[in-house]
Amino acid sequence: MNLRSTIIIAVFCAAIFRVFPASAELFVFPAQQNTGPGDPEQNLLSESRTVVIYGSADIEAFRPVIDGFQQSNPEIRVEYHQLQTLEMYHQTLAEHEAGEPNADLVISSSMDLQMKLANDGYAISHQSDQTRALPNWARWRNEAFAVTQEPAVMAYNRQFFRENNLEPPRTRNDLIRLLNDHDDLLSEKVTTYDIERSGVGFLFLARDERFFSGIWDFVRTLGQARVKLYSNTSPMLEKIADGQLVLGYNLLGSYAETFSRRNPNLGVILPDDFIVVYSRIAIIPRGARNPETGGRFLDYILSIEGQSILQDEGNFNPVRPDVPPSPFSSLIFDRYGERVRSFPVGPGLLVYLDQAKRQRFLSRWQDALLNRR
Structure with a gap:
């Protein structure tokens, strides 16, 4: 039109x-x-x-x-x-x-x-x-x-990583190590969803918990890095591309891939350990x-x-x-097919709305990030 x-x-x-x-x-x-x-x-x-x-x-x-x-x-x-x-x-x-x-x-x-x-x-x-x-x-x-x-991806600022001679993380454990080893460089430079305000952010992290035993150590590491929280992907991608932030976790791959085509300074990573697809x-x-x-x-x-x-x-x-x-699409479902963790459409999704379970999950999230508040 x-x-x-x-x-x-x-x-x-x-x-x-x-x-x-x-x-x-x-x-x-x-x-x-x-x-x-x-x-x-x-x-x-x-x-x-x-x-x-x-x-x-x-x-x-x-x-x-x-x-x-x-x-x-x-x-x-x-x-x-x-x-x-x-x-x-x-x-x-x-x-x-x-x-x-x-x-x-x-x-x-x-x-x-x-x-x-x-x-x-x-x-x-x-x-x-x-x-x-x-x-x-x-x-x-x-x-x-x-x-x-749509996959959840990591995104990073290519120039920052190049200038600081850093390798982008390929797995969640890589990301934990990166944050621990370079806390001086990455403090207040990392971003992800605020799962208290973002429904898809909550789903992504809940799926992570099922397949990644170290998820809460990971969230504590994000807290130590003074992670910046947002309710949607677009502002995170914009800030990563212009260098205000340099690394994002669990961002929407559809937006990230589109944004990277217009902004070559934005790199997109499909995690090697597993990919959450919603x-x-x-x-x-x-x-x-x-x-x-x-x-x-x-x-x-x-x-x-x-x-x-x-x-x-x-x-x-x-x-x-x-x-x-x-x-x-071929990269996700052909090359990484065995590592894809999808959500079938059906009543199984309602488990994420159980209020008692949801509140326990959010409380654990808040406790893990407490050191930054």
């Missing part, structure tokens, strides 16, 4: 929806001009159709698939509400409880929260040729669908304004064309096995 046909509106959404979180941003893509003959009244009706999407993906990463959808559906207007995952979850519940219409499609990187919405009856069933093309692990009860596969999950809420249009958008992003755009333009690795893999 070009500047002529696209209007981007970035506003505080509380001014639009009275219960919307203040940090949400709204991006509007008007329906494209119809060029074919037809009934003017019908054309006017068609152009007024809107699909409302709540999503956690950055708009610049998600814009290409919106453009592709509108090329195939020029009569449909797209509203993309970019929210944090926890905000999206609570917004969906609040709208349902208030009897207000939900979005037509909700796509979140917090797999556990999406599964809870589906498991608790807040999603409707949707079946199509595109959903049937998914592998079994990527769909649950035709209500929750994985639309991407998926964004899409649901059509039970109170959707237009569930048919939501289903149409879902089918597009699950199609070979949509999956290819997500991969080629946003480095979101495809879920469908019949989409030709990019070099980045």
Whole structure:
């Protein structure tokens, strides 16, 4: 979509929806001009159709698939509400409880929260040729669908490591040794997710705990290094690239790989010990304004064309096995295949929402970082 046909509106959404979180941003893509003959009244009706999407993906990463959808559906207007995952979850519940219409499609990187919405009856069933093309692990009860596969990676500032004659860490134990051996150089220069504010950050660390026995020694080492915590990946990548920070852990590989193409000073590392891979999950809420249009958008992003755009333009690795893999996707799933630790879509994800277990996990996190507070 070009500047002529696209209007981007970035506003505080509380001014639009009275219960919307203040940090949400709204991006509007008007329906494209119809060029074919037809009934003017019908054309006017068609152009007024809107699909409302709540999503956690950055708009610049998600814009290409919106453009592709509108090329195939020029009569449909797209509203993309970019929210944090926890905000999206609570917004969906609040709208349902208030009897207000939900979005037509909700796509979140917090797999556990999406599964809870589906498991608790807040999603409707949707079946199509595109959903049937998914592998079994990527769909649950035709209500929750994985639309991407994305690794957690490490990122580093190439210039800093080169100037200080340091080797980037290849494993988690390498990272611990690096932080212990060079605490003077790396203090306040390391970053990761704040798992108390980031749903995907919590998932990543919980998965680490399952496969890395030294995880809490690792977190204590981060605390000693006075780690900087953020709730999303983009500011971490920007600060690593410009040298304010020099090393990041458990960052979203899709964003990191895209960012590194524009910023050669940013290096991306797929850990050699194991790679945590998660998926964004899409649901059509039970109170959707237009569930048919939501289903149409879902089918597009699950199609070979949509999956290819997500991969080629946003480095979101495809879920469908019949989409030709990019070099980045091949590296993850072919070269490192045995070391990949994925999250199947299903009720097993709800274990991460058990409140007692979650609080114990967060308390342990806080205790391990205590020495920096």
